[in-house]
Amino acid sequence: MVNHRFLGSSGLKISEITYGNWLTHGSQVENETATACVQAALDAGITTFDTADVYANTVAESVLGDALKGQRRESLEILTKVYWPTGPKGPNDAGLSRKHIMESINGSLERLGTDYVDLYQAHRYDTETPLEETMQAFADVVRQGKALYIGVSEWTADQLRAGHALSRELGFQLISNQPQYSMLWRVIEGEVVPTSRELGIAQIVFSPVAQGVLSGKYVPGEPLPAGSRATDEKGGSTFIRRFLRDDVLARVQELRPVADQLGLTLAQLAVAWVLQNDNVASALIGASRPEQVVExxxxxxVEIPAELLARIDAVLGDVVEHDPGMTARNAPQARPA
Known part of the structure; x- marks a missing residue:
């Protein structure tokens, strides 16, 4: 069964594997399959479920809410996010303004079928809204009982520090960051993780399998597997493209002996690897079939011995992205329209 870890310096525990429904519920898979995946997660001991209002333009939240009906609410940790455009995408349908946050939390709660979320996350940093306005709105959401804790996603170390300081002034806890992190994408290690450790912020990491590349199913020189994320025209292929280089794919294949030594598949090795970082509270997984959750x-x-961690580093070598500046460079420079 899945273990649980404290989320940052808070008293909240979440499952070290979080089930997320980005790019699946409401878009890639039918609702019946989505419900089966959620049930498989529950059966495996996963209690933490992550979504966002932008996923499938709010539909993913509704699908998750329906899938969790009948479960004891107190036994679950439900996480969602706000920032990206939703609805008709009017001038105030995006960002972290007070207006958008207060309206978005109400919509998310209705779709999820719950009175509160355990963690409400700023899905990106809003360069066009004063941080004081954003954090005051989050403080009010917490005081109204609509969210128990506040987190962020893909914020830089400086943004985390500023947001954390304001949250303490306003009387609530900023306890988490949700960044991309994998064997191939380690940009948080240089600045974000050390700052987070200092502030009592934990990471809930997404794409631990690098959009599926670390599963080993993409082989250099061979056609992309039919039905894979790399062939998904609804958005999946956009995010995986950076990893679909022959030099990267060849190095991934060289990790098979390491996985075999631990009795794991390559995908399991990738998820286990991110969980070795003591600042990572949970790894987000998605699934289009219940069997993927089980695997x-x-x-x-899983505990990966130090010698095998060093071997992984040696195998991957210079195909790993370490540059901490990538967090800022990949962030939106203006509020999305």
């Missing part, structure tokens, strides 16, 4: 949770509780 991924086998990474929980």
């Amino acid at each position: 991924n949770v086998k990474a929980a509780g």
Whole structure:
């Protein structure tokens, strides 16, 4: 079964594997399959479920809410996010203004079928809204009982520091960051993780399998597998493109002996690897089939010996992205329209 870890310096525990429904619920898979995946997660001991209002333009929240009906609410941790455009995408339908946050939390709660979310996250940093306005709105959401804790996603170290300081002044806890992190994408290690450790902020990491590349199913010189994320025209292919280089794919294949030594698949090795970082509270997994959930949770509780961690580093070598500046460079420079 899946273990649980404290989220930052808070008293909240979340499952070390979080089930997320980005790019699946409401878009890639039918609702019946989505519900089966959620049930598989529950059966495996996963209690933490992550979504966002922007996923499938709010539909993913509704699908998750329906899938969790009948479950004891107190036994779940439900996470959602706000920032990206939703609805008809009018001038105030995006960003972290007070207006958008207060309206978005109400919409998310209605779609999820719950009175509160355990963690409400700023899905990106809003360069066009004063941070004081954003954090005051989050403080009010917490005081109204609509969210228990506040987190962010893909914020830089400086943004985390500023947001954390304001949250303390306003009387609530900023306890988490949700960045991309994998064996191939380690940009948070240089600045974000050290700052987070200092501030009591934990990481809930997405794409631990690098959009599926670390599963080993993409082989250099061979056609892309039919039905894979790399062939998904609804958005999946956009995010995986940076990893679909022959030099990267060849190095991934060289990790098979490491996975075999641990009795893991390559995908399980990838999830287990991110969980070795003591600042990571949970790894986000998605699934288009219940069997994928069952397989991924086998990474929980695995301890990778230091010599094998060093071997992974040696195999991957210079195909790993370490540049901490990538967090800022990949962030939106203006509020999305």
